[in-house]
Amino acid sequence: MAGKRLTAGVLVALAPLAAQLLVTPHAGAAAVTTxxxxxxxxxxxxxxxxxxxxxxxxxxxxxxxxxxxxxxxIVVHETDDGQGSYTSTDGHGHGQxxxxxxxxxxxxxxxxxxxxxxxxxxxxxxxxxxxxSELMSGHGPGTSCTNAVPDAGEAAxxxxxxxxxxAPAAPRVAR
Ligand SMILES: [Zn+2]
Numbered sequence: 001m002a003g004k005r006l007t008a009g010v011l012v013a014l015a016p017l018a019a020q021l022l023v024t025p026h027a028g029a030a031a032v033t034t035x036x037x038x039x040x041x042x043x044x045x046x047x048x049x050x051x052x053x054x055x056x057x058x059x060x061x062x063x064x065x066x067x068x069x070x071x072x073x074i075v076v077h078e079t080d081d082g083q084g085s086y087t088s089t090d091g092h093g094h095g096q097x098x099x100x101x102x103x104x105x106x107x108x109x110x111x112x113x114x115x116x117x118x119x120x121x122x123x124x125x126x127x128x129x130x131x132x133s134e135l136m137s138g139h140g141p142g143t144s145c146t147n148a149v150p151d152a153g154e155a156a157x158x159x160x161x162x163x164x165x166x167a168p169a170a171p172r173v174a175r
Contacts, residue, residue: 033166034064035093038072045110049076052114059155063162074121085113087120095121107143115148123161
């Protein structure tokens with residue numbers, strides 16, 4: 001019964017490969033890339049966004065998501081246009097996340113939505129046919145899926161994506 005608007009999750013063009021070509025990989029111990037996010041424009045979902053960030057922090061060792069409105073490169077908004085939640089991002093820590101209140105009203109788990117959209121900001125593509133155990137399967141498994149934790153494969157991919165640190169990539173907007 002997924003409505004058409006529920007398919008509006010973003011298609012993210014991946015940029016991390018290009019970004020990695022522009023930087024010298026760190027030698028020795030992996031450096032931690034700190035990414036700041038703001039949830040001040042998503043007042044209804046602050047706690048869920050924080051939990052989503054914490055879930056990523058627990059799963060990935062070389063990227064740390066920290067809340068901070070000043071200088072945040074990942075900004076989360078809430079919308080009410082029924083177009084589904086989505087992200088405009090370069091796939092490397094810069095992005096605008098939109099959480100659709102109508103999608104939430106249909107029963108989709110807010111923490112899962114937030115973690116999924118953060119996943120796009122960390123360079124992961126959609127995998128709607130994937131299982132609930134994946135974040136990037138998004139709305140695919142339906143409203144009964146409330147998993148908001150990345151699986152091992154997703155965590156490993158993000159670790160790889162940020163092996164070269166936080167090099168700004170060319171912005172790409174996709175829906
Ligand atoms: Zn998505």
